[in-house]
Amino acid sequence: xxxxxxxxxxxxxxxxxxxxxxxGSMFSGKTEELIRRLNRALIAKQKVExxxxxxxxxxxxxxxxxHNQNSIRSTPVDFSEDILLLAATSEVVGIxxxxxxxxxxxxxANKLANNGKRVIxxxxxxxxxxxxxxxxxxxxxxxxxxxxxxxICARCGGIATYSxxxxxxxxxxxxxxxxxxxxxxxxxxxSGQ
Ligand SMILES: [Zn+2]
Numbered sequence: 001x002x003x004x005x006x007x008x009x010x011x012x013x014x015x016x017x018x019x020x021x022x023x024g025s026m027f028s029g030k031t032e033e034l035i036r037r038l039n040r041a042l043i044a045k046q047k048v049e050x051x052x053x054x055x056x057x058x059x060x061x062x063x064x065x066x067h068n069q070n071s072i073r074s075t076p077v078d079f080s081e082d083i084l085l086l087a088a089t090s091e092v093v094g095i096x097x098x099x100x101x102x103x104x105x106x107x108x109a110n111k112l113a114n115n116g117k118r119v120i121x122x123x124x125x126x127x128x129x130x131x132x133x134x135x136x137x138x139x140x141x142x143x144x145x146x147x148x149x150x151x152i153c154a155r156c157g158g159i160a161t162y163s164x165x166x167x168x169x170x171x172x173x174x175x176x177x178x179x180x181x182x183x184x185x186x187x188x189x190x191s192g193q
Contacts, residue, residue, distance in 0.1 A: 002145070002147045018118060018143075019110075019144055020120045020147070021136075021140050021143040021147070022121070022123075022149060023140060023148055024149040024151065025126065025163045026124065026163040026181050027163075027182075028151040029149050031096055031122055034094055038094045041091075041092045046092050049075065049086065050072055050095070050096065051075050051096070052075075052077075052097050054076040079102060079104070080105035094122075095109075095121045096123075097122070098122060098123030099123040099125075099127075101134060105135045123139070124163065126162065128165035128174070128181070148161075152183060153188050154183055155188040156187070156188055158185035158187075160183035160185050162184045163183065164182050164188070164192055166179070
């Protein structure tokens with residue numbers, strides 16, 4: 001489990017921001033991990049704001065919702081730059097489904113952290129074709145802490161890092177859940193291509 005190495009309000013850490021990325025395939029528990037970290041900050045009475053791209057409307061429009069129904073209130077935004085203004089007074093900034101944001105999210109995350117905020121980003125590291133997804137590679141590069149979480153292969157029970165698309169759509173963005181995707185390991189992903 002990820003343990004924040006420099007959390008707290010001591011002199012050493014006051015005003016120092018940083019970036020955490022939680023990445024992995026679908027069904028790997030990324031959002032659950034994001035919610036776990038944010039809930040603990042909320043219990044500590046830290047000012048927390050959560051954002052997600054407007055196009056992710058799989059569940060409730062104003063909630064970051066993980067697959068186990070454990071949810072937390074969030075604000076849908078059109079552009080990553082909107083986050084700068086909306087998060088101006090928060091101490092902890094959560095961003096879900098980061099792969100769907102524009103490339104500007106990299107600059108936005110850096111600005112937030114440079115301004116002393118803890119930034120926690122969750123997103124898919126690969127799209128359905130196994131290619132890096134949106135701003136995720138750069139976010140991983142600039143983050144202080146990266147946690148890669150894994151799903152379990154729906155075919156063989158191995159460690160899954162791929163989101164295998166069950167439909168034949170070639171669109172990069174195809175919203176859906178267990179009806180459209182299943183987690184697969186490298187070998188089972190390749191055998192399905
Ligand atoms: Zn497998």
